[in-house]
Amino acid sequence: MSDKETCPLRVALLNMIAAGEHVPHLEVCDDCAAFVAAATEAVTAFTDRGDVERAVEARIDAVLADAPSRHWGSVIVASPELRRSVVIRDLVRRAYALDGSNARLALDLTTAAVAVCDAMVASGHAPSMELRFLALKEHSIALHRMGKFDESIVVLGRAWPIASRTQDSERDRAVLSLCAAIVYAEPDIAKFDEAMEFAETAASVLDVCGDERRAIIARQTKAYVLLVMNRFAEALPLLKSVTADLDDATGESRDAALAHAQLAECLVELGTYDEAAEHASAAERLHVMCGGVVDLARAAHIRARAVSALGQFADVQFEFTHAADVMFEAKQFNTWAIMRLEYVAAALANDEGADVRAELESVMRVCMTLGATESTQRQVFAAEALDYLRQLAIRDALTSEAVDHVRAFVIRNTSQPPVKFARPSGAFLM
Amino acid sequence: MPQPNFGGLIRQLRDQRGWTQEQLAREAGITITCLSNLERGATKEPNAETISGLAAAFGLQPSELDSRRLAEEVAELARTFAQRQAITRLLALPDRDVEAVISFLDERSSKRKRQR
Numbered sequence: 001m002s003d004k005e006t007c008p009l010r011v012a013l014l015n016m017i018a019a020g021e022h023v024p025h026l027e028v029c030d031d032c033a034a035f036v037a038a039a040t041e042a043v044t045a046f047t048d049r050g051d052v053e054r055a056v057e058a059r060i061d062a063v064l065a066d067a068p069s070r071h072w073g074s075v076i077v078a079s080p081e082l083r084r085s086v087v088i089r090d091l092v093r094r095a096y097a098l099d100g101s102n103a104r105l106a107l108d109l110t111t112a113a114v115a116v117c118d119a120m121v122a123s124g125h126a127p128s129m130e131l132r133f134l135a136l137k138e139h140s141i142a143l144h145r146m147g148k149f150d151e152s153i154v155v156l157g158r159a160w161p162i163a164s165r166t167q168d169s170e171r172d173r174a175v176l177s178l179c180a181a182i183v184y185a186e187p188d189i190a191k192f193d194e195a196m197e198f199a200e201t202a203a204s205v206l207d208v209c210g211d212e213r214r215a216i217i218a219r220q221t222k223a224y225v226l227l228v229m230n231r232f233a234e235a236l237p238l239l240k241s242v243t244a245d246l247d248d249a250t251g252e253s254r255d256a257a258l259a260h261a262q263l264a265e266c267l268v269e270l271g272t273y274d275e276a277a278e279h280a281s282a283a284e285r286l287h288v289m290c291g292g293v294v295d296l297a298r299a300a301h302i303r304a305r306a307v308s309a310l311g312q313f314a315d316v317q318f319e320f321t322h323a324a325d326v327m328f329e330a331k332q333f334n335t336w337a338i339m340r341l342e343y344v345a346a347a348l349a350n351d352e353g354a355d356v357r358a359e360l361e362s363v364m365r366v367c368m369t370l371g372a373t374e375s376t377q378r379q380v381f382a383a384e385a386l387d388y389l390r391q392l393a394i395r396d397a398l399t400s401e402a403v404d405h406v407r408a409f410v411i412r413n414t415s416q417p418p419v420k421f422a423r424p425s426g427a428f429l430m
Numbered sequence: 431m432p433q434p435n436f437g438g439l440i441r442q443l444r445d446q447r448g449w450t451q452e453q454l455a456r457e458a459g460i461t462i463t464c465l466s467n468l469e470r471g472a473t474k475e476p477n478a479e480t481i482s483g484l485a486a487a488f489g490l491q492p493s494e495l496d497s498r499r500l501a502e503e504v505a506e507l508a509r510t511f512a513q514r515q516a517i518t519r520l521l522a523l524p525d526r527d528v529e530a531v532i533s534f535l536d537e538r539s540s541k542r543k544r545q546r
Binding site: 009010011014015018034035037038039041042043044045046047048049051052055056058059081082083084085086120125127 | 509512513514515516517518519521522523524525527528529530531532533535536537538539
């Protein structure tokens, strides 16, 4: 027999049992008696929440052992005892712990978490709004990391009404706004105005909510969008405050290192080379501590640009070459091509007669190869831009202005939807 | 703690294999003096590294030479078994009940921390 009207609350019931109280209700309520029997066994076997979570993890591992990760969602949903909130939390935690190191696996984990949420909702035992929000938010982030931007936005759309019903609804919606800002700032989406609006909203709400770390990331996202839009003067004060805040809040972190590098890049574009070199050096020092080889190479390259603009090109030739080599090794060919063009521009600014044809030929070759294998519009347009430079070099008509024009095009072509290359107005016609 | 006749056990296992003290000490990565002290009972409580080295030399698990480790392993096995059964029964409960048990464990942990 069970009488829901008079059943004590579950936690209160367990507290009574733990206190050694006699609970007559258990003699007349089978439901509560069954709960107490299973719960007593659990609170005897497990010391704390961590113990339970480890046991759940082992159970999930056993069920998933022979299933490919892309099927994990359906395998878990097919096991009724795993359609539980504790399972969703475990899947989300695993995805979060990967921290971008295995985007594919993280996506399979969040896909499974959302599948369990959906199955529980369908069966009338919906998990808490907070947990549903968490699963969808992490799923959106995982989709973003896999480059599935449209799907990521769709999931954010699903999460929005749920975030409106959580206990900390205002903060949760601000977190979604931040996620949306990051996705909208992606080159393939390039909705920069929307991205800025979302980032601004997120920053102001998260500040009020006391979520300092995310508030800084929101401001950093806005600064990134301004950089991509070449609005360097507007980005500068924002990047300065973000860098100072991250130094204070996180100390020697990768976030702080990236902020210093972005600030240095902005300063280079604005022609403040001394300060740019200082911030690039700070970024390098922090990246050495954090161990990011590719990030370190990017920072070193920015410092090389700043130092070379100060007239010391010869001092940083090694940095230019080494940074590009690291990008090539990391298969970041777009960045590699931009770095080599920046090297060519620096070489020509240092010596108008510099022979940079070999450099241009190698950039051209790599871009053509990429075009052949990936055949994306971006690579085709980049190849056209580089061909223009190559033709100039063959005719000894190469100038640092022409290289800068192509470099600006390649950066734009990498960070925004692809556009056809146009020669500078009044350019030498071939 | 290893059983009282730990040295005798080592000696017996060595004799069965027809090894000299020098051979066993080399295999186990310990000194002859250390081994001799153990076999004579001059050393009563060998450290975990020595036990592991000797066990590896004989092709055994350390717990087979060390009763304390064996007891720990048995206790751990029993605990794991109890937890496996408990989690099976716990997950058979409806979601809200599972969450209630976890909340209770949280409350209990907080109380213990406060008491400390």
